[in-house]
Amino acid sequence: MESIARIGRVAHATLGAQAYEALRDRLIAGALAPGERLSLRTLAEGLGTSVMPAREAVSRLVADEALEVLPNRAVRVPVMTLSTFRELTRVRIAVEGFAATEAARRLAPDDLAAIRSHDAAFRHEVLAPEPDLERAMRANRDLHFAVYRAAGLPSLVAIIEGLWLRIGPVLNLDMRSSRRRVAEGGAQVHHAHLAAALAAGDGDGARAALAADIAASADFIETTGRLAP
Amino acid sequence: MESIARIGRVAHATLGAQAYEALRDRLIAGALAPGERLSLRTLAEGLGTSVMPAREAVSRLVADEALEVLPNRAVRVPVMTLSTFRELTRVRIAVEGFAATEAARRLAPDDLAAIRSHDAAFRHEVLAPEPDLERAMRANRDLHFAVYRAAGLPSLVAIIEGLWLRIGPVLNLDMRSSRRRVAEGGAQVHHAHLAAALAAGDGDGARAALAADIAASADFIETTGRLAP
DNA sequence: TGCCGTGATCTGTGATCACACTTAGGCTCG
DNA sequence: CGAGCCTAAGTGTGATCACAGATCACGGCA
Known part of the structure; x- marks a missing residue:
């Protein structure tokens, strides 16, 4: 929630905040399985x-x-229902x-450069003979949030x-289980469309490309994922 | 954040949750001034x-x-900057x-009835010779959230x-300071347009009416409010 | 009279203890 | 040999204590 301006993080945040960040990262990375x-x-x-x-x-x-407390007062990672997904x-x-639409309006040159860099990193990773899933997911995330931040x-x-x-x-749990289909997902194509639309200042195009990207990955999760009924 | 299904609140939530609700209500109601x-x-x-x-x-x-902790570790209600506002x-x-667009698509008869009821309550309160500001604000909030909940x-x-x-x-702090201008704000008109668009299943119309309502109240705050530069 | 230093007090944070409750395991009895 | 109870360990929640840092006001000195 507060990852903005993480640069100047001098050293000592409170222990509670550090614990929050740590748990949060493990959650986002899929290190904790739903239901755990x-x-x-x-x-x-x-x-x-x-x-x-x-x-x-x-x-x-x-x-x-991002966590839920059961009536037993036990704490666990929520199990995602298909309908809530x-x-x-x-x-x-x-x-x-x-956010993509706004980004297309306000885009600064630095933003575009960062976006293209993450895009290249993702494409390189995903088309490699031995793709590093974790790095690909990180590049994907960085790309998305570079766009969102560009909205100002x-x-x-x-x-x-x-x-x-x-x-x-x-998301990350399922990605991990299926190595090869990441390249088939075609996320690179959506990313390319997104970058092109952003560069052209085409807000509707950017929105459409991003929507297609999200819908495609959601479809992928729905087919391979084990979502609770 | 968890005001949904507040009906079944039997009695004993944890003290921490009760404290959260209490503080949250005071905050939303404007009982705590920015900077306090x-x-x-x-x-x-x-x-x-x-x-x-x-x-x-x-x-x-x-x-x-909704609260912020200063570098001194002191806790206060954030002072809203004009730009962040x-x-x-x-x-x-x-x-x-x-949400309004979605509500127009999915609207159930019950939802529409509730919306019209809150709309009537707001209009009645705001056009009264001695308007009860607090009740008007509550009716306004109930109306808005009835729409949002209808989106499913x-x-x-x-x-x-x-x-x-x-x-x-x-918002509530400024509303309190200016009694009479509430009626002049014309929120009733936007609400009427909103209800009509929703009833007609006109998503774009509902979105436009809601946007106009929000923009108008924001303008009102900007002129009378004391927002930090 | 004006200003600076200093101590008391209040701040949030973290650790530790106490308690009601759930849960899982082992033991006893049928 | 199997089933049921019962204890013991583990759960989150809340209270209390301890501590470092900030704030502020009062009093002494120039």
Whole structure:
């Protein structure tokens, strides 16, 4: 939620914030499977602190709906239902599509350069004989958020980060299981269309390309993924 | 963030959750002025608990950007800058506008009845010789969220609640200071257009009416409000 | 009279302890 | 040999204590 301006991070944020970032990254990276249960004390032990920072981190993630607390008061990674996945996808297309439109209007040269760089990195990784999935996913994420940041609306970026936090587990988990189909997904094509539309200042084109990209990856997840009914 | 299904609230949520709800309501209602500082211990004393629940509530509100923690580690209600206010307004028009479009597609008879009921309540309150501002604002909020809920996208409603949480303080604070201009704002007209478009299934019309409503109230705040430069 | 230093107090943060509750395992009894 | 109870370990939640840092006001010195 607060990854903006992470540059100047001098050193000591509060332990709770560090725990939040750590858990958040593991969640987005798909290191925690949906349905997996978490324990405050185990978590704290892993962080080398008391339960307090872990408690705060979990609280915030629960507020973001990136974790859920069962009636038993047990904490776990939410299991994504097919219907809520589709709902999230529709919201993503709307919100991220708007961001793409705005980005096309405001795009600065630096933004375009960054976007093209991430695009190249993703294409290179995905077309390699031995694709590094993790690096590809990171390049994909960097590309998307470079676009969103270019819209110049920080609160919109925060909203989108919240959405990615929720789909992160299921998305990255499934990507990991299927190595080769990443290249067949055709994400490179959508990315190319997106970059071209942005460079041309074509807001509708950018939105369409991004929507197609999101829809394609959602389809991919729906077919290979094990989403709860 | 979790005001949906508040009906079944049997009794005992955790103290932290209760504290969060309480603080959140005070924030949305404008009971806390922007820039006002908060103290965990004072807050806890007001709640009749220890600092722990207050701490959790504040943590979550900070995560929602409804509160902010200064470099001094002091906690206060954020002072809204004019530029961030305009940014939030643009995001609101995009996100809430999308919700209105969806609502026009999916609208159920019950939804329309609820919307018309809140619309009538707002118009009645605002055209009265002695308008009750608080009741008018509540009717306005109920009307808006009845529309958003009709879109059938709970995660979108949660996002919008986060946005309202941030503009709540400045919005309700300014409304309180200017009693009579509420009627002149013409919100009733926008609401009427909105309800008509929704009833006709006109998505674009609903979006336009809602955008006009948001823009008008934003203009009102900008002129009478004391937003930081 | 004006200004600076200094101590008391209040801030959030983290650790530790206490408690109600759930859950899983082992033991006893049929 | 199997099933049921019952204890013990583990859960999140809340309270209390400890601590570093910031704030502010009062008092002494120039």
